[in-house]
Amino acid sequence: MISFQNVNKVYGDHLVALENVNFTIKPNEFVSLVGRNGAGKSTIIKLLIGEEKPTKGRIIFGPYEVNKLKPHELSILRRQIGIVFQDFRLLPTKNAYENVAFALEVEGRPQSEIDQFVPQVLDMVGLSHRAYNFPHELSGGEKQRVAIARAMIHRPAVLVADEPTGNLDPINTAEIIKLILKINELGTTVILVTHNKDIVNAIHRRVISVDSGRIIRDEEKGKYILA
Amino acid sequence: MVTTLYRIIKYGMKSFFRNGWQSVPTLSVMTLAMFVFLSLMLFNVFTNDVLVSLRDKIDISVYFQQTVSEDDILRVQRSLESLAEVKSVTYVSRDQALAAFRQRHQDDPTITQALDVLGENPLSASLNIKANDPKDFPVIAAYLGGDSLKPMIDQVTYNQNQVVIDRLASIVDTSQRAGIALTVILSIIAILVTLNTIILTIYSTRDEIGVMRLVGAGNKFIRGPYIVQGVLFGVFAAVLAIVIMMPIMYAASPYVRILLPDIDLQGYFYGNMGMLFGYELIFGILLGSVSSVIAVSRYLKL
Numbered sequence: 001m002i003s004f005q006n007v008n009k010v011y012g013d014h015l016v017a018l019e020n021v022n023f024t025i026k027p028n029e030f031v032s033l034v035g036r037n038g039a040g041k042s043t044i045i046k047l048l049i050g051e052e053k054p055t056k057g058r059i060i061f062g063p064y065e066v067n068k069l070k071p072h073e074l075s076i077l078r079r080q081i082g083i084v085f086q087d088f089r090l091l092p093t094k095n096a097y098e099n100v101a102f103a104l105e106v107e108g109r110p111q112s113e114i115d116q117f118v119p120q121v122l123d124m125v126g127l128s129h130r131a132y133n134f135p136h137e138l139s140g141g142e143k144q145r146v147a148i149a150r151a152m153i154h155r156p157a158v159l160v161a162d163e164p165t166g167n168l169d170p171i172n173t174a175e176i177i178k179l180i181l182k183i184n185e186l187g188t189t190v191i192l193v194t195h196n197k198d199i200v201n202a203i204h205r206r207v208i209s210v211d212s213g214r215i216i217r218d219e220e221k222g223k224y225i226l227a
Numbered sequence: 228m229v230t231t232l233y234r235i236i237k238y239g240m241k242s243f244f245r246n247g248w249q250s251v252p253t254l255s256v257m258t259l260a261m262f263v264f265l266s267l268m269l270f271n272v273f274t275n276d277v278l279v280s281l282r283d284k285i286d287i288s289v290y291f292q293q294t295v296s297e298d299d300i301l302r303v304q305r306s307l308e309s310l311a312e313v314k315s316v317t318y319v320s321r322d323q324a325l326a327a328f329r330q331r332h333q334d335d336p337t338i339t340q341a342l343d344v345l346g347e348n349p350l351s352a353s354l355n356i357k358a359n360d361p362k363d364f365p366v367i368a369a370y371l372g373g374d375s376l377k378p379m380i381d382q383v384t385y386n387q388n389q390v391v392i393d394r395l396a397s398i399v400d401t402s403q404r405a406g407i408a409l410t411v412i413l414s415i416i417a418i419l420v421t422l423n424t425i426i427l428t429i430y431s432t433r434d435e436i437g438v439m440r441l442v443g444a445g446n447k448f449i450r451g452p453y454i455v456q457g458v459l460f461g462v463f464a465a466v467l468a469i470v471i472m473m474p475i476m477y478a479a480s481p482y483v484r485i486l487l488p489d490i491d492l493q494g495y496f497y498g499n500m501g502m503l504f505g506y507e508l509i510f511g512i513l514l515g516s517v518s519s520v521i522a523v524s525r526y527l528k529l
Contacts, residue, residue, distance in 0.1 A: 107443070110230060
């Protein structure tokens, strides 16, 4: 359902971020994208959600050819992808409930659905008791769970988690990864960007390794190896 | 669509009231802008009233030969009234002129005695002519100088007052033009300052705009609440400016009355409260919403 075909991305004149990247992700797969800082992981994500345009090549997401979408079509694409970031990126002026509800509101879903789904998802991430707290009143782990709830509330086909545990302690990290695995089991494709070796080695799923803008390894049930 | 509109309004209001102290600087600057706008409106009304009352005091008097009959004078009055430039013509008969003269000098025994000794009425009948515009007096004077009227007329005061009238006419013109220029310049400054303040306010939320886009919010859905917020700023600023103006009007009104007895500034302020507030609202809402649109659009570029 996701496929990168001969994708190149050059910033400016000669800063090569990606070179000839090819991969395909099937529905319901769990893929870890690993690599050093600056290897090109984030660029791949940015290209997938249309934040950047490739210099060359095609990016297919379901029925869309992402590299050809116009700005107003991008918002429709993004509603089918749930995104979780290392720095949470919650809306600071909205409380947890409203942050989660926002993802439904942008689609113009009726209030009845919001009233029904938001408590369900908050319950799933274990944050029912924090629904009316604002982001600055939540701990890192709690913020990330709100972010995951927001990413999942509209049942996207794909969850992109860009270093979701980068700012978390080991216990919270384990809980967040457990949550993401559960989401995958429920039928959502997951792309996990990380450089946490322990996580990648523990979950025994497909690993795509990126280095200097190239894919150097793509293995089913892979390990975190950067040589 | 209705749900979306409702949400846009709801979030606009929520962020306006939740921001609390963060809204104070923006609100202050906008209130200041609205206050300047309100002052300019009042200033223009004030100068206008002063000019109208000054203009009202300008007139030409035509004194007729004593031999001319009242019927002839009234005919001249009617013909003058038919001129487009003429606002009003008042007839003062010889008897009325004498009565007024006696009234004015009743405390001066020499003059009253002199009149009594004289026995007959030495004054002429006259017509007092007011023009719609001081600039029109030369036209009226020219009409009076025409061949048909000339033999009847003893004296026209215009020629004596010409310099004063001309100067007054030019003062009237200049001050109105200056008022308009002042309004335009100060309004532009107020608009730019407000625009800049709102841009800064929204600049502090640019990350938020980025997050909204990543979650898949369309541009309208992002822009909407900011516009609602801008409109609310405008409404509150308009109310505040009016409230601040109240004590100022109360304090300033007596001084203005000493200067110009005809003008009741406070009375005008309260009498036209509806209209003034209406203009303030329109100006405030436009200023707030347009500033928001401009400010947000800078962060919506893809």
